Amino acid sequence: MGKIIQSNQIVNHLYIHIPFCQKKCKYCSFYSINYDKSTVCQYLNALKREIAFYKKQLKLDLQTIYFGGGTPSLLDSVDIGAILGELDFHAATEITIEANPNTLNKEKLQAYKDVGINRLSIGVQSFNDRILNYLGRTHDAREAMNVIDLAEDIGFENYSIDLIYGIPSQTKEDFLADIKKTISYEIPHISFYCLSLDEDVPLYSEVNKLPDDELICEQYYSAQNMLKESGYKQYEVSNFAKIGFPAQHNLAYWSGKTYLAVGPSAAGYLVHENSTDYLRYCNSPDLDSYLKKWSIDADFTLAEYELIDKKEQESEYIITRFRLNSGINLREYERLYGGSFLELYKKQIDRLTQLDLVAIDRESVVIKSEKLLLMNEILLEFI
Numbered sequence: 001m002g003k004i005i006q007s008n009q010i011v012n013h014l015y016i017h018i019p020f021c022q023k024k025c026k027y028c029s030f031y032s033i034n035y036d037k038s039t040v041c042q043y044l045n046a047l048k049r050e051i052a053f054y055k056k057q058l059k060l061d062l063q064t065i066y067f068g069g070g071t072p073s074l075l076d077s078v079d080i081g082a083i084l085g086e087l088d089f090h091a092a093t094e095i096t097i098e099a100n101p102n103t104l105n106k107e108k109l110q111a112y113k114d115v116g117i118n119r120l121s122i123g124v125q126s127f128n129d130r131i132l133n134y135l136g137r138t139h140d141a142r143e144a145m146n147v148i149d150l151a152e153d154i155g156f157e158n159y160s161i162d163l164i165y166g167i168p169s170q171t172k173e174d175f176l177a178d179i180k181k182t183i184s185y186e187i188p189h190i191s192f193y194c195l196s197l198d199e200d201v202p203l204y205s206e207v208n209k210l211p212d213d214e215l216i217c218e219q220y221y222s223a224q225n226m227l228k229e230s231g232y233k234q235y236e237v238s239n240f241a242k243i244g245f246p247a248q249h250n251l252a253y254w255s256g257k258t259y260l261a262v263g264p265s266a267a268g269y270l271v272h273e274n275s276t277d278y279l280r281y282c283n284s285p286d287l288d289s290y291l292k293k294w295s296i297d298a299d300f301t302l303a304e305y306e307l308i309d310k311k312e313q314e315s316e317y318i319i320t321r322f323r324l325n326s327g328i329n330l331r332e333y334e335r336l337y338g339g340s341f342l343e344l345y346k347k348q349i350d351r352l353t354q355l356d357l358v359a360i361d362r363e364s365v366v367i368k369s370e371k372l373l374l375m376n377e378i379l380l381e382f383i
C-alpha cells in the first residue's frame, strides 16, 4: 500500500465502517452482520491496527470523522472513545455517528457527547409504524421521536435524520406527513432517499411493483418545496439543512476531497504515488478476511483499487458538482482542467438550456432545482 499511495499526503476526512446491525432491514444492501459482543472486540483490535498502519503512511489532519455502518450506535461510548483515542481528533469540527433510534438512551447519548461525538445521523426512515414494519426496521416512530427529543435535551445542536420515499404503499400524503413532522421538530438537517432494491434483498421478491415515476416526482418535489418554504436550504439532490448545518463530511466527498476509509467494505479516495492521479479503493466486504488481514501488525497491499486519472477526475468533477446546488463552478473548472467548461461542452449546454434544465450565470452552471430528478439523464450528456 505504501508503494501505491503518496506517502505523507495530508488527509482531512476519515470514514470508519462499523459492520454490525441488530437485524438486517429488508431493503438493505450495505455490508453488515449480526451484532455480537465478542466479534466486536476482535473487530476493534483489527480496526486499531488498520488505523495505525495508515497513521504511518499519511498525515492525518482530521476535520471530519464519520462512523457509518451498519449500526455504529450499537457500540458503546467506551468503544467509540477507544477508536477516537487512536486518532488526533481534537481539531475535527464534525464527528458524526450514524444511529438507529432503538439503540440509544439518554445516558448513551450523553456518553457519546462526552467522548467527542458532536453530530448524530439518525436512521428514522419514516414516522409511520406501518411503513417501518414493511421495511423491516427494528424501531418504531415513538422511539424515533424520543431520540430526537433526547438529542435536543442533551444539547446536540447538529443532527440529521434520514427518510425514505418511493416505498410501495406509501402515498404522497404519507411521505409529506414525515416531512411535516421533520419541520415541526425543527430538525437541523434532513436527507431523503428514494427506495431502490437490489435483487438480493428480501423486499425485492416481495414487491410486485415499485411506485411509478409520477408519484416519485410528486413526493420529491412536494417535499422539496415544503422544506424550502420552511427555511431549509437544499445543498445537494437529497440533502437539506438549516443555515450552518450542511454535512461537512459528505460535502468533502462531493467536492472531490481525499478521504481515508477504514473497516470492511469501506471505500476511500487518496492521492496516488505519482501525485497527479488519485485512487479509489474498497476494502473487501467480508469481516472474516478483514480480521485475518489485521490480526497482526503487518504491511499490506491494496488488493482492489481503481486509478483515477485526469480525464476520470474531470468526469467525476462534473458528476459530483452537478449533485450540488452550487453546481459547476466555472472558474474552478478552468483552474483544474485548463479549459472553459462552457466552450468545451457548448453543444451539451445549448441543448440543456433549450430544454430549460440548467441555469447559467457568470460563475456557475447548475441543474434547476425543479429538474433535479432528471440528473441521470443530464449527466449522460457529459459522460
Ligand code: SF4
Pocket: 020, 021, 022, 023, 024, 025, 028, 029, 030, 032, 069, 070, 071, 100, 123
Ligand atoms: S440498520 Fe442500516 S445498515 Fe443495518 S440493515 Fe438496516 S439499513 Fe442496513
